[in-house]
Amino acid sequence: MKYKSFLTGLFILFIFTSRVSLKAQARNLALKEAIELSLKNSKVLKNNALKIDMAAIDVTGALENRLPDAGTSVSYLYLPVKPNIDLKTGSNNNTNTKVHQVVYGNVSVSVPLYTAGKLTYGIESARYLEQAIKLDAEHERGLVILNTIYACINLYKADQAITLVRENLVQARQRVTDFSNLEKNGVLARNDLLKAELQAGNTELALLDAESNFKLACVNMNLMIGWTEQTEIVPDKTGIALPTEIKSLESYETDALQNRKDVVALTYRKKAAISGIRFAKSDYYPGIALTGGYLAADIPGFLSVTNTVNIGIGIKYNIASLWKTKTKIQEAKLKLQQLENNVEMLNDDIRLQINRAYQSYLVSVKKIQVFEKSVEQATENYRITKNKYDNALATVTELLEADVALLQSKLSVTNAKADSFLAYNKLLQVSGLLNN
DSSP: OOOHHHHHHHHHHHHHHHHHHHHHEEEEEOOHHHHHHHHHHHHHHHHHHHHHHHHHHHHHHHHHTOOOEEEEEEEEEOSSSSSOOOOOOOSSOOOOOOOOOEEEEEEEEEEEOTTTTTTHHHHHHHHHHHHHHHHHHHHHHHHHHHHHHHHHHHHHHHHHHHHHHHHHHHHHHHHHHHHHHHHHSSOHHHHHHHHHHHHHHHHHHHHHHHHHHHHHHHHHHHHTTTOTTOEEEEEEEOOOOOOOOOOOOOHHHHHHHHOOHHHHHHHHHHHHHHHHHHHHHHGGGGGEEEEEEEEEEEETEEEEEEEEEEEEEEOOOOOOOOHHHHHHHHHHHHHHHHOOOOOOOHHHHHHHHHHHHHHHHHHHHHHHHHHHHHHHHHHHHHHHHHHHHHHTSOOHHHHHHHHHHHHHHHHHHHHHHHHHHHHHHHHHHHHHTOOO
């Protein structure tokens, strides 16, 4: 008997500690902290960091093209057939020396002196592209911030829905209890009690849906900020505040053209394309380099050459560039034209985005006003209907409908405020101001 009591106590202790542990996993999360964590753990931004590193390597490679080229070679040749050797030295040209092998080595160094700007334009292009990739990463940073805000708002809306539905469920269950007592005393019809029980059941289903949505919102947020999936988040409501005033539509358009990183990135890509055209044109010109080297050779039993140091100037020109370079230039010009068209398309798209976001925010503010008034009306309607019902002037159906309308109006005003906060941050994002 004592053994069973011990096991029972141990089991109760285990259940208690498990619940405490699960409860301890709940963590408060403010909007600012969520943004910081998502920026730190974003896989998109980590991938962008790798792209920036690769672009920096391309710049380094372009700079290294200015350094001297150096090479060395050593060869050994076996001669199975006796070669004919004719020494142009004025002495006896006939020799009976048997030559069967040749060994020679060469070290050469070449320093570019003139490349028709090819090195300069290559470095310029690489640097412009590096800047463009950095700006692309900044633009992606704004999108990550906006996605985090969306996730926080979804979490907030789900949490508020749970709170409101639970409050309504408490009232619905209390109503069922009251109606049940009235029905037992013969004061209330059985049909009216069933209606109240049906509404309570529907409210319980709504609560299950709200809790499920909250759990999914928690999982989504945990994946974004790097927390474990099982962590239950307590959303902080203090960071969700609407601005008291906003600027004009024209001001946001001006801000976008000045601050949007993707616009500036296209500008740098245009500069890189211009450098690409100049780079292609440089193929029309020869390359000049300062050259130097050292040569050593040994033909056993016949000839040995050492200390052969040479220095000079070399000119290199690819004749095929006369008919091949034109195509490269045309291709580079078409790329520039395409980028110019992309800039115009992006500017038009930005204006459309700002107009859409601006109007969406204005509408969301008006919705808040409408829904807040609806809450007042629904509250008063429920009060009047309840008084009528208590005085047998209204039916149970009317009372339940008034209760549902009140709950819907409360949910609507909560969602409207959250949506308005989202709309404002979307306006900041499309204007290039969200990163700030």
